[in-house]
Amino acid sequence: MSKKWEVSVVGIILALGGLITSIPFIWMILSSFKTEREALSVPPTLIPNNVTLQNYIDLFNKLDFDIYLYNTMIIVFFSMIGLLLNTMAGYGFAIYRFRYKEILFLLVLATLMIPNQVTMIPTYLLVNTMGLTNTMTGIVLPGLISAYSLFLIRQFMATIPMDLIEAARLDGANEFRIFFNLILPLSKPIISIQMIFAFIGAWNSFLWPLIIANDDKLYTLSVGMSLLKGQYSTSFALQMAGATFMVIPILIIFTIFQRNIVQGFNMTGIK
Amino acid sequence: MSRLIFKISPFIFIGPAILLLFIFSIIPIVMSLIISFTDMDLVGLANWSKVSFIGFDNFGRLFNDPIFLKSIVNTLMYVGIGVPIVICLSLGIALLLNYSTSALFSGFRAIYYMPSITNIVAVAIIWGFLYNQEYGLFNYLLSLIDIEKVPWLEDPFVAKLSLILLAVWKGIGVDMIIFLAALQSIPKMYYEAADIDGANRWQKFKYVTLPSLSFAIFFVVVTKLIGWLQFFEEPFVMTGGGPLDGTVSMALFIYQEGFEYSRFGYASAASFVLFAVIIGITLVQFTLRKSDK
Amino acid sequence: MKKIKWIMIASLLVCFAFIMTACGSNSASSSEEPLKIWAMGAEGQKLKEFAKNFEEEHGIKTDVLAVPWGDAHDKILTAVAAGEGPDVLQIGNTWVAEFGEAGTFLDLTEYVESEEYPNLNQDNFFPSSTQTTVYNDKVLAVPYIIDTRVLFYRTDLLEQAGYPDGPATWDETLDAARTLAARGPDKNGFEIDQGSHHIPMMFAWEHGWDYDISKGAENFADPKFKQAMELYHQLFDEDLAQLEAGKETVQAFADGTNPMFISGPYMVNTIKEQAPEIEGKWNVKVMPKAETSNSIAGGSHFSVFHSSERVEDALTFINYMADPETQVEWYKEAFTLPTVKAAWEDPALKNDPMIKVFGEQIEMTKAFPVMAEYEFMAKELLKTLEQINRGGKSVDEALAEYQKEVEKILSE
Numbered sequence: 001m002s003k004k005w006e007v008s009v010v011g012i013i014l015a016l017g018g019l020i021t022s023i024p025f026i027w028m029i030l031s032s033f034k035t036e037r038e039a040l041s042v043p044p045t046l047i048p049n050n051v052t053l054q055n056y057i058d059l060f061n062k063l064d065f066d067i068y069l070y071n072t073m074i075i076v077f078f079s080m081i082g083l084l085l086n087t088m089a090g091y092g093f094a095i096y097r098f099r100y101k102e103i104l105f106l107l108v109l110a111t112l113m114i115p116n117q118v119t120m121i122p123t124y125l126l127v128n129t130m131g132l133t134n135t136m137t138g139i140v141l142p143g144l145i146s147a148y149s150l151f152l153i154r155q156f157m158a159t160i161p162m163d164l165i166e167a168a169r170l171d172g173a174n175e176f177r178i179f180f181n182l183i184l185p186l187s188k189p190i191i192s193i194q195m196i197f198a199f200i201g202a203w204n205s206f207l208w209p210l211i212i213a214n215d216d217k218l219y220t221l222s223v224g225m226s227l228l229k230g231q232y233s234t235s236f237a238l239q240m241a242g243a244t245f246m247v248i249p250i251l252i253i254f255t256i257f258q259r260n261i262v263q264g265f266n267m268t269g270i271k
Numbered sequence: 272m273s274r275l276i277f278k279i280s281p282f283i284f285i286g287p288a289i290l291l292l293f294i295f296s297i298i299p300i301v302m303s304l305i306i307s308f309t310d311m312d313l314v315g316l317a318n319w320s321k322v323s324f325i326g327f328d329n330f331g332r333l334f335n336d337p338i339f340l341k342s343i344v345n346t347l348m349y350v351g352i353g354v355p356i357v358i359c360l361s362l363g364i365a366l367l368l369n370y371s372t373s374a375l376f377s378g379f380r381a382i383y384y385m386p387s388i389t390n391i392v393a394v395a396i397i398w399g400f401l402y403n404q405e406y407g408l409f410n411y412l413l414s415l416i417d418i419e420k421v422p423w424l425e426d427p428f429v430a431k432l433s434l435i436l437l438a439v440w441k442g443i444g445v446d447m448i449i450f451l452a453a454l455q456s457i458p459k460m461y462y463e464a465a466d467i468d469g470a471n472r473w474q475k476f477k478y479v480t481l482p483s484l485s486f487a488i489f490f491v492v493v494t495k496l497i498g499w500l501q502f503f504e505e506p507f508v509m510t511g512g513g514p515l516d517g518t519v520s521m522a523l524f525i526y527q528e529g530f531e532y533s534r535f536g537y538a539s540a541a542s543f544v545l546f547a548v549i550i551g552i553t554l555v556q557f558t559l560r561k562s563d564k
Numbered sequence: 565m566k567k568i569k570w571i572m573i574a575s576l577l578v579c580f581a582f583i584m585t586a587c588g589s590n591s592a593s594s595s596e597e598p599l600k601i602w603a604m605g606a607e608g609q610k611l612k613e614f615a616k617n618f619e620e621e622h623g624i625k626t627d628v629l630a631v632p633w634g635d636a637h638d639k640i641l642t643a644v645a646a647g648e649g650p651d652v653l654q655i656g657n658t659w660v661a662e663f664g665e666a667g668t669f670l671d672l673t674e675y676v677e678s679e680e681y682p683n684l685n686q687d688n689f690f691p692s693s694t695q696t697t698v699y700n701d702k703v704l705a706v707p708y709i710i711d712t713r714v715l716f717y718r719t720d721l722l723e724q725a726g727y728p729d730g731p732a733t734w735d736e737t738l739d740a741a742r743t744l745a746a747r748g749p750d751k752n753g754f755e756i757d758q759g760s761h762h763i764p765m766m767f768a769w770e771h772g773w774d775y776d777i778s779k780g781a782e783n784f785a786d787p788k789f790k791q792a793m794e795l796y797h798q799l800f801d802e803d804l805a806q807l808e809a810g811k812e813t814v815q816a817f818a819d820g821t822n823p824m825f826i827s828g829p830y831m832v833n834t835i836k837e838q839a840p841e842i843e844g845k846w847n848v849k850v851m852p853k854a855e856t857s858n859s860i861a862g863g864s865h866f867s868v869f870h871s872s873e874r875v876e877d878a879l880t881f882i883n884y885m886a887d888p889e890t891q892v893e894w895y896k897e898a899f900t901l902p903t904v905k906a907a908w909e910d911p912a913l914k915n916d917p918m919i920k921v922f923g924e925q926i927e928m929t930k931a932f933p934v935m936a937e938y939e940f941m942a943k944e945l946l947k948t949l950e951q952i953n954r955g956g957k958s959v960d961e962a963l964a965e966y967q968k969e970v971e972k973i974l975s976e
Contacts, residue, residue, distance in 0.1 A: 006370070010367050011375060011376070011379075013367065014364075014376070014383075021385065021443075022382050024394060027397050042403060042406040043408070044397075085291070086288060089288035092281045092282075092284030092285035096281035106554075108288075109493075110546075110550065111300065112494070113546050114303065114542055115525055117526050117529055117530060119299035119300055119303055121316070122298070122300075123296075126294070142295035143295075145292045145296075147292065148494060155490040156452075156486070159456065175277065175280040176280075179284070193448055193452055196448075239390075242390075243389075243390030246390070247388055251381065251388075254381060254388075261451060261455060
């Protein structure tokens, strides 16, 4: 479609922009191999003068790694279930007509409009009344549904041609078969994006697990990392090692799922 | 029987999500709304009998609070400058990335996504260095072309722009990915048809690409406005609202009043002012979109 | 694609099973529950191990939950809201009044006087530590760690400026700072952490000012307070200290950019670790004198949550932690300064020349006023100083406004 030289020009532009964009990220990784002093020095060095692995050694020595990882993985797992519920709801809002749909949807959006900090204490009181403090349920349940992802899915699902669904209905498929066998495969790109977002959110979950947990057996990786800080010591290089470590799985997930994004909606089979 | 199932199926699809949202989001929001009419503070939190309703006092006080008024102005500035920039840039980058599906380009996708997954502490420190007035990289580069030192974070007005730049950098990745997915979902045959009609590049963009993206653009505009009206993280980690309250945003104001000063009633009231602004803007967008159709 | 569907359905089932078991397991509580303790940050993490000694000695099981420093306040807030918390909790000493007013802590007055817990006796501690444990005539906490600030200075550079042993008074400090700032455009005489409310408060105490709770906002009309704020302003006004963000503290100290700054005990180790090249070229000294050399008494206390059912065990633990021997052990473990006077007789503290300076300084410390509004007043003070140093307001005008602001805060 496009000429070859055009692609090259675009490639060069993107490369330049990408270089500028990624400097802080690269710097974060390189800093994790610096000594504390060098990591904070002004003007900063990009390449470490003395490469050290000490930060990573400290990281793994000081952290109750297995427990934190286990908890974080559970939260990730539940976030995927949340994603399924979000997808179903997004589909429901996109395809069906029912009474009070607009109002219900605005209500969903309204939950995005109040800063989280304001509702934190009321939510905590609620979870406490249900007896769910200090449980994994109390940690995952309030965050299961994300209005943001529900909205995004609704927007994409709304572009699915209704004829497709009508055709399936005429073939005798029930609503749930249509959803699972037709809609989900069609929506692979957007679900892949949502999986990336949900994974990142769950993987980095910090304040809520901390508030709900009264036992460090429920702490997540992020909480564990922030415990490396003393009252006054910043241990910046150590934090960078932690941040770098935390980002690796995200990059892996991103690389796996982003391939689906460019496949586009699979429109074969549209009559 | 099957008719009944068909009738209730929408509610089976949306039911679980709505139920959970209702319990864990709507009820707490209603609770905060009630709190916004009280003088709830730390003592009141421990002992609810000491909380009293004070009507609209909190709201009245808010509009006489110079810092709150300042935070409104600042927030509008963040939104007014930041949102258009971030949307145009992420759409632009997505269009460029869409040129090719080669390995190189998928590598670029990851690179442009990186800022949004960079740890916020790392972001704060590295941008702190970039913006450092005396030793920072930006001022060093400017000094090469004989431009005087820019007080990036030291001047109330410039600091706002600096925070916008940072937020744009951090925010592009997510929207870019969404636009990219939307671009990929445009059926190739639309372009082929346009080619047959002899459309030029601009016409194809205007009559094929943009309309096909409208659902994604709508999503991004709505969520960006909601998100930027709650601009928080950047001033929180970079400036704490200073210098001279020049960068304090409404969300930061709410956080400081609520969690640093434990004035929960007052902070709740402020958040409902913010809520009113956001819902007003969102409703306008929904109405506009409807009249578009 | 079929696979995805089955994975999703299966995971949904697992999810509900999970919720069921999670609810179930929570309700089962054993009679042998450990004593719940909340401690903070990396130090709290260390306390977990450290408490093993206590378990052995007293046969009481403990469960120490380390809470990151930055989020401890939020965490306690939610505990207060729910009325349920740990048995023992570590609190910053400026939080006593704030949470005390909300009834968060058990009144310990009768216990600190009882024979049963001899280590809790208030006479064992530095008075500026115990001062912040009392609110509304009730003892609400027991000191755990004391923290104070001293002057860090480069001996070699100060020698050039004529003060080889560091400046003793603020006049000498200003004089030295002027000489050192004149070394070049990118050199300073002093470093001030503008985010810390400790520093202006210390300046005020050093000028003989003190906060009198009965006087309220009037306190800030005191000419001594004004003098102190003028000194603070002078450091920036004369370009002795850098107003804009510059180099990081240790780096600037090591390369000589900032030859003097004010900091706490943790900085001793930080400099030793990060800047070994200036070993022997720096020292610490008690705060420069104006009328006094008073510094702050910061630190943490232990308190008992009001709804705890394990008061005796909690007190046994606090009593253990307040033992002079434990305090020395804990100093060696976490490098936080003992607040029990007797602990300072130990050679580990007495024979360390730099730590000795901190010991001297502790004798000259003032405590923050124990009032719920203190932290708000302090934050407001920093904003006022920003108005003076950056906003170009005169000290008089800014302080008059500050006084009004404090009146407002106090009247709430």
